[in-house]
Amino acid sequence: MKVGESTQFQRVIGYFHGTIFLFSIIIGAGIFVAPKGVLKYSSLNVGVSLSIWAACAVVSMLAALSHAELGTTFPRSGAQYYFLKRSLGPFIAFFYLWTNLFSTPAGIAARGLLLAGYIMQPFYPGCFVPEMPKKCLALAILWCLGILNARGVKEVTWFQTVSTAVKMTVLGFISVTGIVLLVRGRRENLARFEKAFDADVPDASQIAEAFLQGLFAYSGWGVLVRIAGELKSPSENIPKCVVTALTLVALIYLLVNVSYLAVLTPKEIMSSDAVAVTWMDRVIPSLQWAVSLGVSSSIVSSLNCTIFSTSRLWYMASQEGQLPSILSTLNIHSCPVAAVIQMLIFASILIIPSDLILLISYVGFTDWIQLGLMMVGLLKLRFQEPNLSRPYKVRLPFVFGTMAISLFLVLTPIIKSPQIYHIYVILFILSGLLFYLPFVHFDLGSTYFNKITCFLQLLLNVSPADDIDEYISTGGKVQKNPPATATKK
Numbered sequence: 001m002k003v004g005e006s007t008q009f010q011r012v013i014g015y016f017h018g019t020i021f022l023f024s025i026i027i028g029a030g031i032f033v034a035p036k037g038v039l040k041y042s043s044l045n046v047g048v049s050l051s052i053w054a055a056c057a058v059v060s061m062l063a064a065l066s067h068a069e070l071g072t073t074f075p076r077s078g079a080q081y082y083f084l085k086r087s088l089g090p091f092i093a094f095f096y097l098w099t100n101l102f103s104t105p106a107g108i109a110a111r112g113l114l115l116a117g118y119i120m121q122p123f124y125p126g127c128f129v130p131e132m133p134k135k136c137l138a139l140a141i142l143w144c145l146g147i148l149n150a151r152g153v154k155e156v157t158w159f160q161t162v163s164t165a166v167k168m169t170v171l172g173f174i175s176v177t178g179i180v181l182l183v184r185g186r187r188e189n190l191a192r193f194e195k196a197f198d199a200d201v202p203d204a205s206q207i208a209e210a211f212l213q214g215l216f217a218y219s220g221w222g223v224l225v226r227i228a229g230e231l232k233s234p235s236e237n238i239p240k241c242v243v244t245a246l247t248l249v250a251l252i253y254l255l256v257n258v259s260y261l262a263v264l265t266p267k268e269i270m271s272s273d274a275v276a277v278t279w280m281d282r283v284i285p286s287l288q289w290a291v292s293l294g295v296s297s298s299i300v301s302s303l304n305c306t307i308f309s310t311s312r313l314w315y316m317a318s319q320e321g322q323l324p325s326i327l328s329t330l331n332i333h334s335c336p337v338a339a340v341i342q343m344l345i346f347a348s349i350l351i352i353p354s355d356l357i358l359l360i361s362y363v364g365f366t367d368w369i370q371l372g373l374m375m376v377g378l379l380k381l382r383f384q385e386p387n388l389s390r391p392y393k394v395r396l397p398f399v400f401g402t403m404a405i406s407l408f409l410v411l412t413p414i415i416k417s418p419q420i421y422h423i424y425v426i427l428f429i430l431s432g433l434l435f436y437l438p439f440v441h442f443d444l445g446s447t448y449f450n451k452i453t454c455f456l457q458l459l460l461n462v463s464p465a466d467d468i469d470e471y472i473s474t475g476g477k478v479q480k481n482p483p484a485t486a487t488k489k
Helices: 015-026 037-041 046-073 079-088 090-123 131-150 153-183 187-194 204-217 234-263 266-271 275-283 285-319 337-351 355-384 396-416 420-431 433-441 446-460
Strands: 471-474 477-480
Touching (some): 037 046, 037 204, 037 266, 046 204, 079 090, 079 285, 079 355, 090 131, 153 275, 153 285, 337 446
């Protein structure tokens, strides 16, 4: 990097690409492969199943709009982490970071293996894909995405746009074809919808499980808050993108499920390992490759979006002193390349003994705990700092509703069917104290880390950002804090 060359995040993601990012991470491979969790816990009741898909969209919209206030009030990269540290203190912020350090690489590793297996399966018809070639391909895919991220935000947004267009084209074809078949279909197919609520009605516990399945399909709506430091007019674009994306996703999910049910019976859907493949085999067998293309594009776009957004979270944690300072350096393309590399190293380690992925992915159970804590922090800041500029201010019933949903989703599985892994998750979270106290609170080993930082800066050709991303939101615009009022670490 040349002397005097500036490095800082560029605000280049507008409304269109922000919506594309949401599509990329929310719509995953599940809608193609196994959208049967909701149907299973709805007692195969078609009407209840479709109603739950619609209700999950409303719940997700409620939570996403509440969450959006974080990114509009503090329009910076890694806004969730910064918000938790400012509102609830450094330990709660570290708890969020600690779980993310392991659950995100585990999820990346799992999706990388899934994608590699899906790509290689045609070369091994009728048998399982060997583990070693699959792991090698998964590693190659992840590091190629890492190289793409290192090239900067413009290349990432271009890639996301293309991969999302492919995915949406396949889903659009399934939706339209299903509706046409339904209109021109046989009487038994129409009767399935005319008597949609005639099947057994699920009990309360089954409905709760169905909601958990449906909400998982809508997860990922918080990604724009993580990358708020690279959004144009975040106070305007975050709420607009959330409303647009979740509305269209809900419509697509409903239409695709209707399309599946127009061709397959509920029992056929439950017995299928890949519903979209079974559907295509009934409708146009020669287009099986289109489903494979849709699944692959869904996984790779979701992977790329996760790598991009999580690197910004680790960048902010590094600026705040809870991770090594090398992670808050940028390359010439304004990418926190050290954070990307660390994430991919963690994911690569988990790919090799892939059984570990299942254990560490249980930490995802804490996602709704974290959302509940963010809503508590939001209320706390409302009273502690009432004069803080909030260009977008969510209504309090939305906040309390999100807190209630979080509590419901955390306590329901614990009360209804407690598992030993719940204890493992709690022990894992508490183990963060072993690292927080010596390395963060008492700052031991800082001299050693400084030497490593100097070496890695030269090796990776990176430098600290020109500023520390100290921005506040004023009247819907982004304005830099004066030095005297900048938040200290």
